[in-house]
Amino acid sequence: MPPGRPRAFDPDVALDAAMLLFWRHGYEGTSLAALTAAMNINTPSLYAAFGTKDQLFQKVLERYLQNPASYLPNALKEPTARKAVQKLFDGAVHMVAHARHPDGCLLVQGALAAGPAAAAVRQQLADTRRRAQLALQRRLERAVTERDLPPHAHPQKLARFLITILWGMSVQAAGGASRRELDEIAAMALESLPN
Amino acid sequence: MPPGRPRAFDPDVALDAAMLLFWRHGYEGTSLAALTAAMNINTPSLYAAFGTKDQLFQKVLERYLQNPASYLPNALKEPTARKAVQKLFDGAVHMVAHARHPDGCLLVQGALAAGPAAAAVRQQLADTRRRAQLALQRRLERAVTERDLPPHAHPQKLARFLITILWGMSVQAAGGASRRELDEIAAMALESLPN
DNA sequence: CCAATTCTGTAACGATCCCTAAAATATCGT
DNA sequence: ACGATATTTTAGGGATCGTTACAGAATTGG
Numbered sequence: 001m002p003p004g005r006p007r008a009f010d011p012d013v014a015l016d017a018a019m020l021l022f023w024r025h026g027y028e029g030t031s032l033a034a035l036t037a038a039m040n041i042n043t044p045s046l047y048a049a050f051g052t053k054d055q056l057f058q059k060v061l062e063r064y065l066q067n068p069a070s071y072l073p074n075a076l077k078e079p080t081a082r083k084a085v086q087k088l089f090d091g092a093v094h095m096v097a098h099a100r101h102p103d104g105c106l107l108v109q110g111a112l113a114a115g116p117a118a119a120a121v122r123q124q125l126a127d128t129r130r131r132a133q134l135a136l137q138r139r140l141e142r143a144v145t146e147r148d149l150p151p152h153a154h155p156q157k158l159a160r161f162l163i164t165i166l167w168g169m170s171v172q173a174a175g176g177a178s179r180r181e182l183d184e185i186a187a188m189a190l191e192s193l194p195n
Numbered sequence: 196m197p198p199g200r201p202r203a204f205d206p207d208v209a210l211d212a213a214m215l216l217f218w219r220h221g222y223e224g225t226s227l228a229a230l231t232a233a234m235n236i237n238t239p240s241l242y243a244a245f246g247t248k249d250q251l252f253q254k255v256l257e258r259y260l261q262n263p264a265s266y267l268p269n270a271l272k273e274p275t276a277r278k279a280v281q282k283l284f285d286g287a288v289h290m291v292a293h294a295r296h297p298d299g300c301l302l303v304q305g306a307l308a309a310g311p312a313a314a315a316v317r318q319q320l321a322d323t324r325r326r327a328q329l330a331l332q333r334r335l336e337r338a339v340t341e342r343d344l345p346p347h348a349h350p351q352k353l354a355r356f357l358i359t360i361l362w363g364m365s366v367q368a369a370g371g372a373s374r375r376e377l378d379e380i381a382a383m384a385l386e387s388l389p390n
Numbered sequence: 391c392c393a394a395t396t397c398t399g400t401a402a403c404g405a406t407c408c409c410t411a412a413a414a415t416a417t418c419g420t
Numbered sequence: 421a422c423g424a425t426a427t428t429t430t431a432g433g434g435a436t437c438g439t440t441a442c443a444g445a446a447t448t449g450g
Contacts, residue, residue: 197448
């Protein structure tokens with residue numbers, strides 16, 4: 001154990017509490033007072049451990065991608081494009097339906113539109129969304145070269161379309177869509193895959 | 196002309212300026228200081244003419260639905276379901292592509308996730324989104340009774356799916372999607388209509 | 391010209407925003 | 421036990437938040 005007074009909190013537990021707040025109320029809608037209350041730490045402890053609000057959000061985002069949003073890279077490992085997309089949407093619905101999770105996706109709810117103070121966070125989320133789309137595109141391109149998808153399939157347009165539906169489902173979830181409704185949307189999205 | 200000192204500004208012009216700000220930066224991301232600066236009026240004038248920030252947003256929302264978002268009810272007046280949906284997505288893309296308009300749809304960008312202070316606005320936008328979806332659903336139901344859509348078509352699921360794509364396009368626009376990309380998404384959405 | 395009315399401009403209110411300085415506390419190695 | 425180190429607690433700073441009081445300015449009808 002390093003010298004000095006030991007931490008009275010688990011950084012990962014505190015980070016999870018912060019993630020839930022940012023996820024539910026967005027970056028701008030989450031105050032530091034609300035964060036410290038949910039994380040059960042005082043403001044200086046937060047700053048010592050995680051830095052400013054921006055930097056805390058960055059750490060939350062990294063954790064989000066690794067922990068609840070890992071369904072995306074995992075789904076792309078499926079052997080066929082159809083199974084990959086199926087698992088992708090199943091994973092998304094499963095994540096949102098998780099009782100303890102807020103509605104929607106942090107990449108969308110975090111900061112879709114924001115004021116000047118949150119412009120950096122907003123841009124970072126947009127970049128992350130684009131990376132997700134690109135990952136799906138690469139997987140579909142691979143499927144074409146593997147004769148898994150027909151040669152006339154258009155991976156870029158297809159990935160863009162499917163990811164658009166995914167973000168749209170996040171908006172629907174924010175509006176209170178039920179799991180059954182999200183499942184039916186996902187099923188219809190699957191039908192846009194060429195045979 | 197009523198007695199008293201006349202207004203030095205046009206309420207509709209001021210409302211348009213407020214709409215652009217709310218649209219671009221969201222409800223929480225738009226401060227009253229930014230509003231008064233863009234509207235070229237002082238704070239007491241704003242409160243006298245439009246009430247509190249919530250009430251101003253409500254008036255902006257009404258104006259948004261009448262002025263740039265009227266493409267939705269207009270599209271539903273088309274004689275066939277296919278033409279209606281086509282005009283719906285064309286109108287959406289056209290609105291977003293308008294140079295002076297922010298990216299996306301105010302119903303999505305306005306307050307998708309928000310803090311406690313903006314909970315009412317958030318709920319109001321969710322309700323408005325749901326009404327839009329219901330309007331499309333009613334139009335598709337009419338198309339089924341008119342033998343315009345096949346009897347096995349499912350208006351509720353179909354409307355939900357198409358509107359999900361529409362909200363997803365708003366997220367894509369917020370991420371910097373080009374008009375061409377949005378057009379291609381719209382074209383793929385049209386293919387989900389049954390023959 | 392005057393009273394009544396309504397808007398405008400200046401100023402400021404309390405609350406909350408994000409962030410930090412300083413002192414007290416708890417562990418380390420010696 | 422003691423200095424060194426790192427965290428906690430308490431307290432508050434400067435800025436901005438949404439909102440409003442108040443006095444001056446511009447119009448009305450008489």
